Amino acid sequence: MNLNILKDSFVGFVRSHGMTRHFRRLAVLDMFKGSAASREVPPSLAQTLIAAAQADTAALLARLNSRVDGLTEAEADDIRAQVGLNEVQHEKPLPWWMHLWQCYKNPFNLLLTVLALVSYYTEDMKATIVIGTMVVLSTLMRFVQELRSNKAADQLKEMVSNTATVLRRDPEQRYSHDDADAALRLLDMTLHPKGVKRIELPIKHLVPGDIVQLAAGDMIPADLRVLTAKDLFISQAAMTGESLPVEKFAVHRGSEAGNPLELDNLCFMGTNVVSGSATSVVIGTGNQTYFGAIAERVTASDRGPTAFQSGVNRVSWLLIRFMLVMTPIVLLINGFTKGDWVEAALFALSVAVGLTPEMLPMIVTSTLAKGAVTLSRQKVIVKRLDAIQNFGAMDVLCTDKTGTLTQDKIFLERHTDIYGQPYDAVLQYAYLNSYYQTGLKNLLDVAVLEHAELQREMSVASAYRKVDEIPFDFERRRMSVVVSEREDHHELICKGALEEMVSICTHAWEDGRAVPLTTQLLSQIRATTAALNGEGLRVVAVAAKDLPPTKEVYGVADESDLVLIGYIAFLDPPKESTRPAIAALNRHGVEVKVLTGDNELVTAKICRQVGLAVQGMLLGAEVERMSDAELAIAVESTTVFAKLSPMHKERIVRVLHDNGHVVGFMGDGINDAAALRAADIGISVDTAVDIAKEAADLILLEKSLMVLEEGVLEGRRTFANMLKYIKMTASSNFGNVFSVLIASAFLPFLPMLPLHLLVQNLLYDVSQIAIPFDNVDDEFLQKPQRWNPADIGRFMVYFGPISSIFDITTFALMWYVFGANTLQHQTLFQSAWFIEGLLSQTLIVHMIRTQKIPFIQSRASWPLLGMTIVIMVLGVMLPMSLVAHYFKLQALPISYFYWLFAILLAYGGLTQAMKGWYARRYGWQ
Template sequence: MNLNLLKDTFVRFVHTHGMDRHFRRFGADMFRSTPTPNEVPPSLAQHLLGMAKMDLPELFTQLHSHADGLTSAEADEIRERVGPNEVEHEKPLSWQAHLWQCYKNPFNLLLTMLAAVSYATEDMKATIVISSMVVLSTLMRFIQEARSNTAADKLKEMVSNTATVLRHDLAEDIAEEAKRYFDVTLHPKGAKRIELPIKKLVPGDIVQLSAGDMIPADLRLITAKDLFISQAAMTGESLPVEKFVHHRTLDTTSPLELDNLCFMGTNVVSGSATAIVLTTGNQTYFGALAERVTATDRGPTAFQLGVNKVSWLLIRFMMVMTPVVFFLNGFTKGDWLEAFLFGLSVAVGLTPEMLPMIVTSTLAKGAVVLSRQKVIVKRLDAIQNFGAMDVLCTDKTGTLTQDKIFLERHTDILGEQDDLVLEYAYLNSHYQTGLKNLLDVAVLEHAELQREMALASAYRKVDEIPFDFQRRRMSVVVSEREDHHELICKGAVEEIVSVCTHARHQGQVVPLTAELLQEIHETTSSLNSEGLRVVAVAAKDLPPTKEVYSVADESDLVLIGYIAFLDPPKESTRPALEALKKHGVTVKILTGDNQLVTAKICREVGLAVDGMLLGNDVENMSDADLAIAVDTTTVFAKLSPTHKERIVRVLHDKGHVVGFMGDGINDAPALRAADIGISVDTAVDIAKEAADIILLEKSLMVLEQGVLEGRKTFANMLKYIKMTASSNFGNVFSVLIASAFLPFLPMLPLHLLVQNLLYDISQIAIPFDNVDKEFLEKPQRWDPKEIGRFMIYFGPISSIFDVLTFALLWYVFGANNVDHQTLFQTGWFVEGLLSQTLIVHMIRTRKIPFFQSRASWPLIGMTSLVMAIGLFLPFSPMVHYFKLQALPMSYFPWLVMILLAYAVLTQMMKGWYARRYGWQ
């Protein structure tokens, strides 16, 4: 690299940032990202670009404004025409629409149809049971989501709700009031400053800005004094950007890169300014992005797609089997009405009517658990998506890092640690006047500075040479002894080097030779490549002959070394990333910040950077090329909102379940595109609206808890579906066999409904069941083929023992004619209920139940209760109501042997099945 090129590199990459009005410019250009202008309507971008280039008198004329602001009447007239200064957020659903959304799924619709048919056939028991399942599941989801959304709405508070506005008619009004009431004559001049609600601002208003203010609309600067704006919410860049009255750099097609425009949704870090409002509300850059986000329909998530596929699998199975049972019984028994009612009962029995309720209660239980971890779950489906997530895309600033600048190193001119550099930097930061910027605060808060504080008290300040943008450096002159003064200068590396003639090298002051300059340039370039913000420190001794110093005194300096700054990683980041990796979640960084800084942070937190792409690379890639690149790329830097959204969509289209964590307006499109959008309570409103999950603490450790809870939730839902699908398939298979050979119905419709209801009650506690650790180790997702295969392999096992029970009742207990059909039906009712309930414990785990893996006490209690009810019913006073009869005691030893044999065969099948197909 030649010296001229190196100089250009330093000018571009190392700006002195800060020290009140003297030193705040460090890094403003270095980390500027370049969003593409097509993220908002091109007409808006062109409108803003045009207004940024206009002369101020022309701009005032176009906006019908004046240098001292609008009058109240003029503002009211404009507001009537353009509307209030409010961004139209995503409109909340009405309670009716929300209730419908909670209700509509294939199973609820099917159950409603079955309830209607049951009601039409005057089967009130079935009608009540089925309707209750639908109502309970819908209301549970509705109430839980309504509570979460209410909590999320409380977080949506703007940083500031007023702006300082000039009104030139108010000064005249005050003069009139003084004359009227006090007979005092005032001569008002200029405008009066007032605090006005942000929503009342209109184009043409003149606003005044100061540190801490939120930018209330899109503005064109009229005056600016050391104005630094944080644009992180718009662009993702970590350091504030300095703004000026005139655009200084080359022409650009992106309004965000203009130096003389400020945008709604950003905020003032330091400095002051006067500006004119260009656009308000949805016509702002922020508003256009927000409108684009909220106008985008949210596609179905992985969870919704999976549930729908499983639902239709079971529904198709029911629609095939029910007509077969109906026609078989109609032809063999001759009673078509009885066959229809029996077929309807089989349809109800085949339909896992508890599925909506089990899913909702399991998700709600997960939401309650996460709420204790300071996590608000806005959409219950997001719980399971947490567990299925295999790719997490996240921003860098504030997630991996602490979102705070720290002094990382203080080195000599060749990069070796040097405490003398720290002493000089401390004295410069301590004695410079005005508001301390982020870098000064980092120096002053450095952990090793107790002795420097004592050192500063030994000095007195003589003078200060303020910062200006041409020099990009500032100096203080201090005195420790009366026989000499010390001038300490710090600033941009290239500018400091340009006024140095010597350097401190290995404890000696040596001339700056060409060879040493080359080494200095290589050292600072190396620091920059590590993502550090570098500031040079120089000094010289002066005789105490004067008390006032000037820029001319900044010459013949001795280069002492450098101070380098970093936004360091959080302590919890490394263990959190390790935990996510252990659980099969790949983390990818999507940031608008600089690639060097991002790569440095990734190295520090132990995130292996397998590949890196910049926004320009993404822009130039086709979807096919990007689809290949996303799997092998860890870091995506200098991205625009569109780039982030596109990367998330490509990952999703490749079959990944994608989580995205972000907090700015630039993150909102990606939040909506992801299967699970994660934001924080300090995020901008539009990001919180687009998110499914809101964290009250911005920590990846919380995400690990969410992943585990999501997998527990999925495991328990999958247990229910596997149990119900296989058990129902076995029952229907048994019904088909019995219907073909028996002269009577193997079980009455009432028996099927009661058995199904008791079986469902036994599974109410499934959401609270324990989950084997092995199931939590990797992402889990719905696989309809797996469920269908499981049903086919495990369903017929129960049919084998049902047929044995038929044979036992027919041959041993003589229940082989219509007169003894009640004994047959009672015997199969008890065996079927006990085997169905036993299967809950057999299928809930790959391991041996009760010994290697034990269910939770609530589930043990519920299944034990249902089995006891099943055994008690044939002997209860209600036996005639249920059309059952007492069983002979000699039946029960046979029953025990059948159930034990059933458990043994099921356990053997589990082992074979897991070895061949795995155990999801």
Template sequence: MNFLKTWFGNFLRSRHTAKHFGRRALLETVAGRGLSQPVPEHLSRDLLRAARDDLSAALVQLDSHEDGLSAPEAAALLEHYGPNEVEHEKPLAWWLHLWQCYKNPFNLLLTVLAVVSYLTEDAKATIVISTMVVLSTLIRFVQEGRSSRAAERLKAMVSNTATVIRRDLGTEAAEVAERYFEAHLHTRRPPSRQEVPIRELVPGDHVVLSAGDMIPADCRVMTAKDLFVGQAAMTGESLPVEKFAERRASSDSVLEQSNLLFMGTNVVSGSATALVVATGNRTYFGMLATRVTATDRTPTAFQAGVNSVSWLLIRFALVMVPIVLLVNGFTKGDWMEAFLFALSVAVGLTPEMLPMIVTSTLAKGAVLLARRKVIVKRLDAIQNFGAMDVLCTDKTGTLTQDKIALERHTDVFGNSSEEVLKFAYLNSHYQTGLKNLLDRAVLEHVELQTELKLEQDYRKIDEIPFDFERRRMSVVVSERDDHHELICKGALEEMLSVCARVRIENGEGPQEHALDEAMLARVLEVTRRLNEDGLRVVAVAMKEIPASPNAYSVADEADLTLIGYIAFLDPPKESAAPALKALNEHGVTVKVLTGDNELVTARVCSQVGLPADDVLLGSQIERMSDEALAHAVDVHQVFAKLTPLHKERLVRALRAKGHVVGFMGDGINDAPALRAADIGISVDSAVDIAKEAADIILLEKSLMVLEEGVIEGRRTFSNMLKYIRMTASSNFGNVFSVLVASAFLPFLPMLPLQLLVQNLLYDISQIAIPFDNVDSELVRKPLRWNPGDIGRFMLFFGPVSSIFDIVTFALMWFVFKASSVEQQTLFQSGWFVVGLITQTLIVHMIRTPKLPFIESRAAWPLLLTTAAIMAVGIFLPMGPLHDYFKLQPLPLLFFPWLVAILLGYAVLTTAMKKFYIRRFGWQ
């Protein structure tokens, strides 16, 4: 029993899940375990040495240079250290995969039967049973291998890169450029920045980090500016930790070193350059990965659903198989034969093809989704995709065109101002953090680069990076080396909180006016009108300060002068309205969660057909209790001015209400909500942390693509549900029939060998289920696992087949006189044919709530496989191989009776199906 429990409970997490065991899953596991696993002493020693050494010593230790590695040096180190990947992300060796495909209860029980047959010198049974073991193992090995290769190809389409600093040595062009810099600019040519795949990073590389980046390896900080790193998954600290170039920790704990960064964590705000110390399995993360196995993970809703169905069949087997053994042992007197027959019944109750069917169906769904520009990172996320009934999404780029244009640049009273544009350009040009769409729109005014004489008149002094609490960022520049100017831009309310004055243009030149209540009211009125026009407003402020050698900080963002606004237009997509309508028709409610203000959000939402009369703000959410929020999330559809924690709280509130929640986001501020959702959805252009947290990656940021993906997810789930229903009801009916026959017949109703062959043929007939058609009605609403429904379905449809099995018993006993031990082969042949054909016919009868073959027809692969298996079922007793299977040819008069039995079976099943649908519905 424990063996069966282990196998059924973990088959999804054995080969399949371990192969796709991503960084997100490992981080969740590590966080849950609190890092109790010990890390090898040599790793701690090496990391502590990197933290304690001065920077020059660390560079020497890693054979690196002040200006980074050259391309040849990096290539040689990559050859030496190998790719920057952790062990759990590698596929299993083919021989391990083959072993895992073999070691299931079905094959092990068959092996036992083959050994017993060999010991009893039954060569034919030994050959047949051994062939069945080989066939079932190879079928699963080939199908899962194809599925996994397809999944790996899809995952390879989404790759993260890191920005590294490399020295361009060895080329003539590089040498010419170096001489030019030394001769004319009296400095060394700066090393080039390159984007390289994270897997190609090597120890000694210099990486450039900014907000939203994943830390790609274990690193020593070289330079840092307001660098805050989220490392909750490694340490359990919920708040970001500030990192510095110098060591400030007195503790010898590796994780407490203030100048070390760890693979798998992420930059929340600020910027840095860092020296790669360790890669791959030699990182802290990689060492933990070798100690945390996939079987330690909490099962997903999908895995829990499959496990519950498997346990339903196990409990049924644990009750029925001993009864079959005892009944046959006492009535027939041959306990060995009764034992083998009971083993065969146990095999019949084992859903042995479930792993292969599930894996193949999910992989096929992933391939079809890829054709629709949807990449599945975790195969079992497809089920959640189909079950999703609430989709939370940002506004920008999803409802809007994601092509933001700088529409206006005005002074504080709304008049066009070139000066505001110039200050905004300086801010966007000199910032080194995460450049968003607004910055790119400003930087499209390339003419300002020449007009402002950036190279001659301006020099960057410092930067105060953006974060989601302040919602603003600043740069400090020196104008003609005369004075420093702090230029700040950001969200209006946050900017007004640090401004003391406004600059007003008039005929006598610019003048400054105190930001009193009257002026504040006028400012808010001007920006409100801009918002009502659908424009997103960013305020620009500045102040002149004396030149100072000290670094600048957030404290310097005070006593600023508001000089005006830059306003952006991001018009709605033409496809947004029809996509929202299509999602709603398929049972998916779309909720907008945005950091933008309520006026712009409401304007865009009204243009795409979303009700936005009552927008819930982040400030209101903060004051709500969990009970109040639980009510609000269902009532409201649009939420604005949200922080990352607001989004996460909303997602969790929706899940607590029983919804299956998808969250679509692409920024660092979306990462907490992506992790909190049932299914995280991001885009290929998203920041690293968003792509890592997501389960699904869209190659095109469109709700229409998402709607197609939801439907495909439901088709995939529906096909898996077909197999489980068929297996459960068919197995229940067979065992019930076996019990009836065993109680009244003087011989076994079917030999163990025949029962096993019948079971194998039936399973082969269902290999094509992943390729079956799905009725459009079945994908209109979200689909969820419901183990109780499976059990009820089994109880309703299983006995239908038993009725016709009993009719067959009576037919063979009374009409064809197969009522003695001498005539048992004829009896067994008749039930073998009827049992196999009715089992195969049920595939078509309950694959759809409609009339089979008339209102709904199966896909050609399924039609061909089931027809072929039916033909084989008739051929085995009628053809030259009947002796091998201890069968005999049936009289021709049997076949009209067979047709009548099949017609009656089809009619009764259809009637039961209509009754069941009226009473319980059909998922």
């Protein structure tokens, strides 16, 4: 059997159907980024996209049976019935028979199948039935567990879905306008057009012909043709390899292109809006998108290995190497000493099966699924199952500030002139800016629009009409609207971060007049805003200028020679749960670091309020100047990183990961998406922008951060129970093989038949089914836990031979006391070791599951306790039952069980003593 196939299947269960069919679009795009595959779409699809890009607006809408004011609900339903949901084929679950095949086709089942066939052709029907039962049980248990976990995951994920802003037309009305392009512009300029409503529609319900409005932070939900655009920049890096965002326009501005990706009036599913706004029409959904065509040609894969996957990989290789070394040795010893090479080969294959933890995929799936369901009760949605274990291994949590540490509600605390004195005019300007912008409305805009004083004066906006807007982006860190109160002039109103605002201002408003912005005045302005920041207020500057009414379209170049009017200052209070959550995380060995684009003074104030000790602070400009080596040193001693760009956040997370930390990142904005992807575990909230929710592994439905503590603890319980199974199986299997080697060298017959080994292994595996539901000692939950193959190997070497000591004692007992020392009495010998081996293996479950004294200081859960009792009773009764002769076993004398009780008692005592010594020397992971 090919070793790579063995390794891939053994390790690959974490990428099996049960976990990877929930892949993310971005992960798939990462896989073929920059490759030739990204150009290989069907010619018919490429021609369709190119034709859509070249068509004028009216003709394209007519071809799609759509209008500028969108489809009606009935029209959309009819189209959806014809074309199906907007889902790529790979995102749909496998049919049950394919899933069943996936659960069967691993090397261990194949090995057992080969062994069953060999037994069948040698007319050993008993072995055939037992081995066949093992294959069926192993496959069905995994199938059922994965089916249940997939169903639970689907139900949980349905609670969090990305949406698109879609226009829906009232069937009784029609937006009448002869010129489609002019009609679109009027729709863009009108917040509430007559007969048209804007709705948030789940992405999977989109259909060709839907009119979609885009803003910063949106995922591109399907293949779109841009109809109107305002400074629209799309990140296509995952699809094309271009690192910089690409600007999109309503009309293709380049030369003729044969590759749809080069057309700058098309947007493609799976990319995202970095800045700007647009109105567009859906031209392709599901598999009829560029992404869908590529996904059909490329095998979907998750992103690069996480800490969990890498750990399983290393542990798996450890067990595989052990199996590959020990199996040939067993074969050679038994072949040479017994002379029957066929039976020796069957025995060696049985040993190989016994050495492989074939139930590990089922144990992991069950444990992770249980963790996901438990977290769902805490209102945490798990999008990727293996993220649960990473949660428990996390030792550094990086978090954004706004909306995560602080409340999801920002309050407009002050509106002042340039000297910090109350000033109503600046509030009116800010209100007009927030009211008329149609791009990314953040919490600051919501706070302005909901301000009590302005709610009484709603007429302030009705006196103006909107002319145009210049959307927000993270490079400029500002946005502008152009409005007109009278037709003889236009007013450009801009608000944004202080430094970016003063860079485009030449004057400031002082005592009712515009005065030049001198160096001295600029120093006063910075001192005023610093004082406001020191009070924990977030300051946004507001500026304006009058313009002649000579044009209707404005751009970034028009943001110049502005007059600074004043500031609006926001109170961003911390969540009530932040302080206890940070304290709880620190108690459990998780260090919290703040990564924010906000001002360092405001951030420091918030940190003091939530009890986060700031040991060091770095600004984005300093991070920019550092090499990776310098940053790797600095991140270890820095608590707060302020004034960061999105790329700074991602770089810091990657550096922490490269330093050996398991890194979590919590954020909810478009500027957090890159860091969420780079982290071992990305955490977001249900109110986050689309791209942040898409990149996250966990979604919090509740604003309380205390669920983070429960998530960490659940992750550690999950890891603890998986580790129990591996340690139990590895150590007991090592001891069994060691006993087999000794017995094979000295006995004139096999110490146990292949059939016995298989039945014993089957019963032992069944006893482990309840491990995912076992209790975990509190001591194990106090610090981050991660895979340590060296520790597992050492554990196996130290604890495995303990069982061999008592196996050899059993051999001596049967040989000298009960006279089972000839070929005629081998069944008595084999029956005795069958019972002793099964009971000692089952006993070790309770010994190794805890560092404490089992049954007294630490008790297993009732499901695990009940399952082990049932298996032990079944194992003792089998040699005494009516079917014993079918398994080539026989009843044992009553006196044997007195000896057996003493052997098991001594075994438990020696194991407990070894546990104490081992824990003092190496620790008890």
